[in-house]
Amino acid sequence: MPVRDQPHAKELLPDAVLESPRRVALRDEVDVLVCGGGPAGVGAAWAAARLGARTLLLERWGQLGGVWTAGLLNPFFEATGRGWLGDELVAHLTACGAWRRWKFSHCFDTETLRRELETLLSGAGVELLYQTLVTDAVLEGDRLRGVIIESKAGREAVLAKVVIDATGDGDVAARAGCRYELGRPVDGLVQPLTLMFEVSGVGDWIQPDAPTLFDELTAAAQAAGLDWLPPIERCNYAPWIINTPAPGVADVQLTHVYRVNPLDPAAVTRATVSARRQAAEAVAVLRHLPQFADLRLTHTAAAIGIREARRVVGQYTLSLDDLVAGQRFDDAVTSCAFGVDIHEPAPGAGVPTAHHTAMRPYEIPYRCLLPADVGGLLLAGRLISGTHEAHASYRVTGTCFATGQAAGLAAAWAAAEGTTPDRLDGRAVRQKLQQQGVRLLD
Ligand SMILES: Cc1cc2nc3c(=O)[nH]c(=O)nc-3n(C[C@H](O)[C@H](O)[C@H](O)COP(=O)(O)OP(=O)(O)OC[C@H]3O[C@@H](n4cnc5c(N)ncnc54)[C@H](O)[C@@H]3O)c2cc1C
Structure with a gap:
């Protein structure tokens, strides 16, 4: 038997929709x-x-x-x-x-x-x-x-x-x-958003620090003739390839999207799409490093990480x-x-x-x-x-x-x-x- 929910009455105004009061169960x-x-x-x-x-x-x-x-x-x-x-x-x-x-x-x-x-x-x-x-x-x-x-x-x-x-x-x-x-x-800006991603093929390699990997990635991209720079400044907080308990699997903190209002879903959507692309591009560059020839992007996070709202x-x-x-x-x-x-x-x-x-x-x-x-x-x-x-x-x-x-x-x-x-x-x-x-x- 088909069923039918009772639509809730609303009035269309020029720039809004007026909801009538309703009983909420x-x-x-x-x-x-x-x-x-x-x-x-x-x-x-x-x-x-x-x-x-x-x-x-x-x-x-x-x-x-x-x-x-x-x-x-x-x-x-x-x-x-x-x-x-x-x-x-x-x-x-x-x-x-x-x-x-x-x-x-x-x-x-x-x-x-x-x-x-x-x-x-x-x-x-x-x-x-x-x-x-x-x-x-x-x-x-x-x-x-x-x-x-x-x-x-x-x-x-x-x-x-x-x-x-x-x-x-x-x-x-x-x-x-x-x-x-x-x-x-000073300007109401929050920390950048980061879409974490997971890779396999890391072996037991452990990253020494963030600036070293930043430099290696930049050099690898240059050597391969790629027009690519890490999407962050050279700093101590990223990029990090973080080994998990699963052999050869790591979570990567690298993507950064700036000047995003975390309370605006359209801005967060744009940031997510951009960061997912950043992740794929970064993995392509990482594979130019000898230790990461077998690196594979297994998946990006379901939700972009919001550090601060x-x-x-x-x-x-x-x-x-x-x-x-x-x-x-x-x-x-x-x-x-x-x-x-x-x-x-x-x-x-x-x-x-x-x-x-x-x-x-x-x-x-x-x-x-x-x-x-x-x-x-x-x-x-x-x-x-x-x-x-x-x-x-x-x-x-x-x-x-x-x-x-x-x-x-x-x-x-x-x-x-x-x-x-x-x-x-x-x-x-x-x-x-x-x-x-x-x-x-x-
Ligand atoms: C990219 C990134 C890297 C970080 N790195 C580290 C790190 O290496 N180590 C570390 O310890 N910390 C790190 N942090 C900080 C840490 O992850 C967060 O500060 C922490 O998770 C905050 O915990 P929380 O429970 O307050 O919020 P969240 O982890 O954001 O959880 C909030 C929960 O509420 C749910 N929720 C939100 N709104 C609603 C709603 N309206 N109705 C129902 N459910 C809702 C969400 O779905 C979510 O499950 C990082 C954060 C980010 C974003």
Whole structure:
């Protein structure tokens, strides 16, 4: 029998479409709702469920991991020695044979991580809902009560005692009316976008550093009579050929597309198309190097990597000064020792950069996870409250996971107490995290 959905009434205006009010079905009501399943969302949902909260994770793609998996990212910075769920994840990947030391860090097998994140989160009781885009916020006064979602099932609502924005880009916070910043103060530009890609045929060759490979590639292209230059300036952050645990397989960080607004889908589409071409061209040049005669481009990432988008204004804004001072906080929820890694947003523009400013291991306070403007909401991952420069350090995945883990614990606690996260004592959140085994700087 054919079925027919009732179209929603709309009026066509000269420059817009006017939607009439409509009743949106309530799909679910949970204790903790995690929006986004990247490193931060994974940490958040896992922690909340582990502590007994009924937890739902919404994700627009059909997998967990965010940039880890859809973005074909490696290595995993700030992964080890963090305590609690971070340690459990590393131990699990090690037991699966999907973890290896790589130069100054560690790498994982992407497919194993993709699968095992589902094993670990489902095992903790997290309910997953894929192929679902969070499109709007449901507010009661200045308290967030839930979100509107869109999927093949249509437009629905999900309510929660506490919502965690782990979308990377701050979609939930923005829709809820939180203030946010985008890009560096001088011109609003964000770090360039990179489409990671995977190659086979690397053998056990390990790259010494980025400038050496840059020079070798440039020389090889010249010798072959190719009109090609690496799509980056000569620097220490790219190109990198990153060996994975799979023999001969590596993830490559090389493509760069500049001056892209990460919130404009047309700009991100153009960047993706351009970067995919950059990847193919780069592999053609790499094959001119004797060690890469058998190199093969197996695939490019499903999604271009966005390093930086909205940074939501929180109750505290972490700054470069905090990193330089190695700041500690009474309400610390995690720490970070990763340097200030700013891929230059506009090479040649002459804007001074804080890239690799000397810093010391520092802590991140709970207040960076609390939006300044809206209650019932926690922030996790690269969107937390910080400046362009500070973000360039804490954006690495181990630290994003750790902020997620902290948000998950706080959300579960607030939900159980029938309160909102901003009413919790941040020093007590710190203590509870330490009781779970989280290691801070002291
Ligand atoms: C090219 C590149 C290279 C990097 N290199 C490294 C590195 O070598 N090592 C390292 O540790 N870190 C690296 N980083 C940084 C790191 O990958 C990110 O900062 C980190 O993944 C951020 O984690 P997150 O969970 O906050 O966001 P993301 O990883 O971006 O995850 C966000 C998730 O939310 C989902 N989502 C977004 N919007 C919605 C919505 N509206 N509705 C539903 N779901 C939504 C997305 O699909 C995604 O799964 C790199 C980043 C990039 C882009």
